[in-house]
Amino acid sequence: MSTVLKNFDTWKKFLGDRIEHAEKIGMSEEAIANLAYEIGGFLDEKVDPQNEANRTLKAIWDVGDEEERKTIARLMVKLSKQSS
Numbered sequence: 001m002s003t004v005l006k007n008f009d010t011w012k013k014f015l016g017d018r019i020e021h022a023e024k025i026g027m028s029e030e031a032i033a034n035l036a037y038e039i040g041g042f043l044d045e046k047v048d049p050q051n052e053a054n055r056t057l058k059a060i061w062d063v064g065d066e067e068e069r070k071t072i073a074r075l076m077v078k079l080s081k082q083s084s
Contacts, residue, residue, distance in 0.1 A: 008053035016080035029077075037073035 016046060022032050049055040061069055
């Protein structure tokens with residue numbers, strides 16, 4: 001997974017593919033957004049950003065409150081769906 005995190009476009013494609021799979025197995029948009037929020041929290045706490053785009057996203061995540069972070073997660077889902 002570390003290779004995926006080094007390139008933002010690769011990360012979006014990876015996430016988009018996972019979202020497409022989740023939709024195919026019947027996960028709701030809300031469930032996917034909640035999962036993206038949880039993954040965002042995990043990445044924030046456990047993963048050192050590997051590129052400028054990820055560092056910027058982390059900085060935005062860090063200054064956001066819970067609702068803003070949920071919005072970021074939903075927007076990442078939407079962005080990633082366009083990349084798959």
